[in-house]
Amino acid sequence: MSRRDALARMLRLRARKQRRRGGILMYHCISEETYDPWAICISPNAFDDQMAVLAQARAAVDLANFAGSDAYTRTGSQLAVTFDDGYVDNLVAALPVLERYEIPATIFVIGNAVGRTREFWWDGLQRAVPSGEPLPDRLDFPFGKGRRTFTLNERPGDSATNARWRADSGEITTSRQALFRALWDAIVVLEPTEQDDAIDHVLAWGGRMATTPTSRVALDAEQFAQLADHPLITLGSHTLDHVSLTDLPADRQRTQISAGHRKIEELSGRPITRFSYPYGRFDDTARAAVRELGIDVACTSVPMPAIGSDDPCALPRVQATEMDGDQFTRWLREDYGLIRGQLLQ
Ligand SMILES: [Zn+2]
Structure with missing residues (x-):
């Protein structure tokens, strides 16, 4: 703001x-x-x-x-x-x-x-781009307006900052927060079925299971x-x-x-x-x-x-x-x- x-x-x-x-x-x-x-x-x-x-x-x-x-x-x-x-x-x-x-x-x-x-796409995204676990540094994202590539440039100490991060604060201080936000903005406007496909894709990229957590x-x-x-x-x-x-x-x-x-x-x-x-x-x-x-x-x-x-x-x-x-x-x-x-x- x-x-x-x-x-x-x-x-x-x-x-x-x-x-x-x-x-x-x-x-x-x-x-x-x-x-x-x-x-x-x-x-x-x-x-x-x-x-x-x-x-x-x-x-x-x-x-x-x-x-x-x-x-x-x-x-x-x-x-x-x-x-x-x-x-x-x-x-x-x-x-x-x-x-x-x-x-x-x-x-x-x-x-x-x-x-x-299955979980809602925003819950899937949160699991796919968690606060700390390792992630590959390049993500090809072939959804919505053409293929895009996102990159991660993480620094030591980022993960502690990420754990406390509030996306609704508008503040972005790490590469992972920027990725989370960019993906969120890209996925929110997709068609519902494409949103699920995009989440499957990002979960697979991050090595996460596609299973919905019971919570x-x-x-x-x-x-x-x-x-x-x-x-x-x-x-x-x-x-x-x-x-x-x-x-x-x-x-x-x-x-x-x-x-x-x-x-x-x-x-x-x-x-x-x-x-x-x-x-x-x-x-x-x-x-x-x-x-x-x-x-x-x-x-x-x-x-x-x-x-x-x-x-x-x-x-x-x-x-x-x-x-x-x-x-x-x-x-x-x-x-x-x-x-x-x-x-x-
Ligand atoms: Zn709602």
Whole structure:
């Protein structure tokens, strides 16, 4: 982020902390993970701590409240819990915790991922380009816009830097981080089947197994049905194939949004009125397509508290990461002016 963008963000955030506001929390996987450049995993213990904080503060509300005015308070005291993608741990690890504290949650499921037996491409990439293990120094990549060759020039000490690296920081200081990011950018825009082929290719190059780790499995149809029937869970859609909407022409955006929506409605046997944008990427076309489907609430990944004047079809959302209860409370309060009374700067 440039200094100018960072300043604009800070001012926007400060203004939001003075308004009636609420918070939408974003989770993906509830599992232990040592290398997690997008910080999408949190341990079951940390998740339990965080839900305990919400329960103690009586803060948890259903996401539907964010479509009206109920979720927005002067103290930012209301928060909704959401999960993206549809990992099996949402059922196995998260649901028992949600039940214990009676916290409602929304799970946005990728239409074609229900019953998917192989890992998502981004999880495969993370295994293929890990933080430290040796890799060959040249990778031919014959996918997308023509054949490309990537090279690695690693220095001693890089691997320790890589282990702590956060891809979403925008900072790249090692050759391996640059490779990871370049591959991510190249693969995100490929067709879904080509994404899987590209991951197979990169896994083979790095000498990794093509087997999906048990921690990164998607829900199967029966597990999906269990969540659909659960009183604390509301399902939402997340496109058919987890596409980067803003890289697609308008007609394909609409198809991905509506077909994903229809699929989740068919599988769950319920009307679906919630949506989240894959990779947080959205534009006016995507927003209009979502609205036309009768979606009440759609979530982005813009890390801000939500305020009443936000478009319910583009609500910001903050990503909870590995934090214990105290850290979680401080993060919500200090970074976003959420969960407790006083106005913060
Ligand atoms: Zn997603």
